Amino acid sequence: MTAPVASVLFVCVHNAGRSQMAAGFLTHLAGDRVEVRSAGSVPGPEVNPAAVAAMAEIGIDIADQKPKILTPEAVRSSDYVITMGCGDACPYFPGRHYLDWPLDDPAGQGVEAVRPIRDAVRARVEQLVAEIDARTRPAS
DSSP states (O other), rough: OOOOEEEEEEEEESSSSSHHHHHHHHHHHHHEEEEEEEEESOSSSSHHHHHHHHHHHHHHOOOOOOOOOOHHHHHHHSSEEEEEEEEGGGOOTTEEEEOOOOOOOOOOOOEEEEEEEEHHHHHHHHHHHHHHHHHHSSSO
16 A cells, blocks of 8 residues: 555534535545545534435445544644634644635535535535646656
C-alpha cells in the first residue's frame, strides 16, 4: 500500500451532516489514495439520521461514524481544509488549501430535503478529487 497523496479535512458546525456526507463520498471515490477526516466546531451527539439514510440510498454507509471535535492538530495535518458553514471557528495554518462550500444545513430536515444537499456535496467532492489528482499527477 502506498501513502495517501493528500489529506482532506471536512468541517461543519455539528459534524453530523454535510461533513460526514463529504467524508463518505471522498472515501468512496478516492479509497486509500486520500486520507479523509471530518470534524465539527460544536459536534452534535450523532450523525444526522436523514444524512445516513440519504447516503444509504446510493450505497454509501456512514452509519458507524461519530461527530468529532475540530482540533488545531487536525487542521495542521491536513492538505485540504473544506469548511461548510463553520466560518471563523476553523483555525488557519499557512500552506493548507482552504475551500468554503456554501451548502444548506441538513439539520432537522427529512431525507427528501437532504437528497439535494447530498447531491451537491457529491458534485463538489468529485471536483475535489479531480483537483487532487491534477495536483499530484506527475508532469509528463
